[in-house]
Amino acid sequence: MPELPEVETTVRGLTxxxxxxxxxxxxxxxxxxxxxxxxxxAQRMTGATVTGLRRRAKYGLIDTDRGDTMIFHLGMSGxxxxxxxxxxxxxxxxxxxxxxxxxxxxxxxxxxxxDLVPTVEVxxxxxxxxxxxxxxxxxxxAKHLEQALAGRIASIKQMLLDQxxxxxxxxxxxxxxxxxxxxxxxxxxxxxxxxxxxxxxxxVHLVLNAAIEAGGSTLRDYARPDGELGYFSKxxxxxxREGLPCECGGVVARYVEGGRSTFWCPKCxx
DNA sequence: ATGCCAACCTGACTGC
DNA sequence: TGCAGTCAGGTTGGCA
Numbered sequence: 001m002p003e004l005p006e007v008e009t010t011v012r013g014l015t016x017x018x019x020x021x022x023x024x025x026x027x028x029x030x031x032x033x034x035x036x037x038x039x040x041x042a043q044r045m046t047g048a049t050v051t052g053l054r055r056r057a058k059y060g061l062i063d064t065d066r067g068d069t070m071i072f073h074l075g076m077s078g079x080x081x082x083x084x085x086x087x088x089x090x091x092x093x094x095x096x097x098x099x100x101x102x103x104x105x106x107x108x109x110x111x112x113x114x115d116l117v118p119t120v121e122v123x124x125x126x127x128x129x130x131x132x133x134x135x136x137x138x139x140x141x142a143k144h145l146e147q148a149l150a151g152r153i154a155s156i157k158q159m160l161l162d163q164x165x166x167x168x169x170x171x172x173x174x175x176x177x178x179x180x181x182x183x184x185x186x187x188x189x190x191x192x193x194x195x196x197x198x199x200x201x202x203x204v205h206l207v208l209n210a211a212i213e214a215g216g217s218t219l220r221d222y223a224r225p226d227g228e229l230g231y232f233s234k235x236x237x238x239x240x241r242e243g244l245p246c247e248c249g250g251v252v253a254r255y256v257e258g259g260r261s262t263f264w265c266p267k268c269x270x
Numbered sequence: 271a272t273g274c275c276a277a278c279c280t281g282a283c284t285g286c
Numbered sequence: 287t288g289c290a291g292t293c294a295g296g297t298t299g300g301c302a
């Protein structure tokens with residue numbers, strides 16, 4: 001269930017397997033995910049040595065000594081399986097290293113993507129150029145939000161899901177952060193007071209850091225690359241808790257907007 | 271420009 | 287046991 005904490009956890013899990021390693025084999029097992037795999041992907045990656053792994057928003061980046069960066073997005077259902085005993089139906093990309101390790105990119109719904117970009121052009125890659133600041137970076141501030149949200153009548157929930165405003169939040173952590181900040185998700189973004197925005201920034205940090213620390217959360221089948229499950233889902237205060245009690249004594253409610261569920265407490269989120 | 275929504279695809283779960 | 291209906295972490299393109 002890849003939002004930022006899950007991608008961060010994934011990159012951290014892949015690093016000891018890939019960093020500094022030569023890739024003996026990179027094979028695609030079908031032609032596409034959301035988009036076609038780059039035609040030259042297997043050829044460019046096979047034989048290359050990984051020089052580093054990074055994360056930007058919900059994307060994972062694998063740099064190689066050939067000047068390429070492989071950029072993956074896990075979509076809704078993507079995950080990397082580490083040293084699988086056998087390949088499964090939805091293992092669409094398989095990487096093997098000289099050290100004998102094997103990774104399989106598994107993505108049943110195929111909303112994910114894999115791209116190959118010259119490392120020096122990564123910052124200018126179209127999908128990255130449009131992204132807002134990292135929510136855990138120095139540019140995600142109350143001032144930034146105030147400027148970005150000024151005059152906007154769309155809900156604060158919708159705006160936080162917009163990767164151009166802030167890059168890496170998804171449905172779960174937006175719900176949780178708005179809860180922690182005690183902000184009503186449907187509130188028009190431009191009408192959220194500055195002090196509330198400052199609190200929101202702190203709550204985004206709080207929620208993301210807790211999730212990363214817990215190793216990423218899990219809904220159905222998310223697994224860390226090393227196979228351990230994340231446990232942050234047990235700490236959700238509102239997400240997936242419709243009808244259950246809020247800590248304030250209220251009852252968690254749900255509404256659907258843009259086809260997506262929002263969970264919140266009408267009693268304590270104003 | 272902004273806001274809204276359907277579409278992409280499969281699997282898991284619920285209720286009959 | 288089976289089948290139909292509903293829902294799911296994200297992104298994008300099209301329409302008003």
